[in-house]
Amino acid sequence: MNYYECMQESINYIENKIYEEIDLNEAADRAFMSLSNYYRLFFAIVGCNVKEYIRLRRIHLAAQELLSNDCSILDTAVKYGFTSADSFSRAFKKATGLLPSIFRKQDRQYMFERVDIMEKYFEIQDLELSEKYPDIKVLKETAPFYGAAFRAESKTPENDAFIGLKAWFDKNEIGNIMPDYRVYGYDIPNSAKDDGTYGYEVVVTIPDDFQVRGEGVVKKHFEGGLYAVTETTVGEIVKAWQRFISWLDISRYEMGAHQCLEEHEVESGFLNRNFEEPENIRINLYMPVVKRNQTEYGKVIVDPVRVAYYREYGSDSEQTAHNVWKVMLNWAEKNKLDCSKCKIYMYNHGFAKVKDFWFEIMITLDFAFQDNLIKEKIFKGGKYLTYDTSLSQLVSSWMKVNQYVSANKIASGNHQWVEVWKLNNWRFPEKGIMIMYPLV
Template identity: 85%
Template structure:
């Protein structure tokens, strides 16, 4: 069960015990969580702490009793676990604004309904799909959030990223500042090298106005959207993603362009993470999805065209890309190329592991344009047939995953000619107005 389903099991237990003394350790057990993690996630998911939820649910039921029968205030207090009529009256007034006697006399109303997490958070699923994939649920549109992120590139980037973020987390007392914090991680696309190193980033949620300071930690904004969610372990992540892809093929969804997330269990996965044997750490996987009708793809044929190009190799992916952009955009401005008439295409090492990262940028040229440069060369970009998809810089990597998944699920064969991204810039300045993905078609 995912965290939401586990929390619903806990709430179901609370509701069956609402007239009795509730052992919160047992409530946490029903959610398969430690008590501390249960408190934190209950607040994050339900919107109030568990003790407040129990108190307000009992006030709600007591209010119904006061209006529907002649029970005394003392009997009502005892029924709902209060030690005296006075303590009940104080709690009742705090919740409803009225003493019980006045509330009854004036026939007031107070409502605090039982929380149904599955109805509140999840979209209704096709029955056949639910029976075949009972472990996969689709969250309703989630809101955006801010996070403090730490990235590591190494042969053990997960461990390094978690240790780096945990050190910053402790120094800045984030647990006190945001008690309902959550912790997510994700691989960095296109970061794998032949020496076995790759990138991973860990994020802890923070208040929107929190100023992030600290070496290696940056503040990031994550857009909301629809997510398919399932529970797994660190050791079974690959199997879980494969199951997601199979589910996509027969669902009414396709992969979205917002960030994929792995939510790690706080106690065993963050506060007391087992770096030697992390395989059994419990996580929830969030795969971004959109309804199929919301996505628009195009098909075009790019004709062969003369281009100026520059390619650079380097050990740092981001720095190498930065250098290539700087060289080509400086050259375009120097030669007064018209960015409304020229097209700029980019491609790189892609998802393959390489000894050194590399990037290449091509700018289309008018047939009469002549130049000489020590760095910039020219060639013919052959073009070909392409499937296209419009995106933005912030959604670029997830968009490529989305396009690849769309092609696979629709049995679209990839061509052997060069994939590219068309970057639409104003006055040769980044980040630009948008990016168009070109997926080669056979």
């Protein structure tokens, strides 16, 4: 069960015991969580702490009884776990604004309904799909959030990233600033190298107005959207993603362009992470999805064209990309090229493991030139499937395009894939990016 389903099991336990003494340790056990993690996630998911939820649910039920029969206030107080009529009256007035006696006379209404997390957070699924993939649920539109992120690139980037973020987390007492924090991680795309190094980033949620300071930690904004979610462990992540892809092929969804996320259980996965044997750490996987037919794909044929190009290799992916852009944009400005009349094509090493990262940028042109660094060639072009995106969603958009091609059994061409980058007068930030996937 994912965290939401586990929390619903806990709420079911509370509701069944609403007239009795409720053991919060048992409630946490029903959610398969430690008590401290249970308190934190209950607040994050339900919107109030668990003791407040129990108190308000009892006030709700007591209010119904006060209006429906002539039971005494003391009997009502005892029935719902209050030690005296006075303590009940104080709690009742705090919740409803009125003392029980006045509330009854004025025939008011007070509602605090039982929370149904599955109805609140999840979309209704196709019955056949639910029976075949009972472990995969689709969350309703989730809200954007801010996070403090720490990135590591090494042979053990998960460990390094968690260690780095945890040190910052402790120093800044984030647990006190945001008690309902959550912890996510994800692989850095295009970061795998032949020497076994790759990138991983860990994020802890923070308040929107929190100022992030600290070496190696940056503030990031994550877009909301639809997510398919399932529970797994660190050691079973690959199998879980494979199951997601199979689910996509027969669902009414396709891959979304927002960030893939791995939510780590806080106690075992963050605060007290076992770096020697992390395989059994419990995580929830969030795969971005959109409903089918909501994405607009296009097709275009690109004729052969002369281009100026520059390619560079390097051990640092981001720095190499930065260098290539700097060289080509400076060259374009030096030669007074008209940005509105040229096209900028970019491609790189892609998702394959490489010895050195590399990037190449091509700019279309119609004049001859000589340069010691910039070369020219014919870009052969071809037939392409197109999809418009942005830099923040570029990687997930490529995943989405690949899934679309696979699900629709589209034959791939052998010519070069590219991205068309749209700039304003050779300046960033970019106005947009078009993915161009080669077709037969």
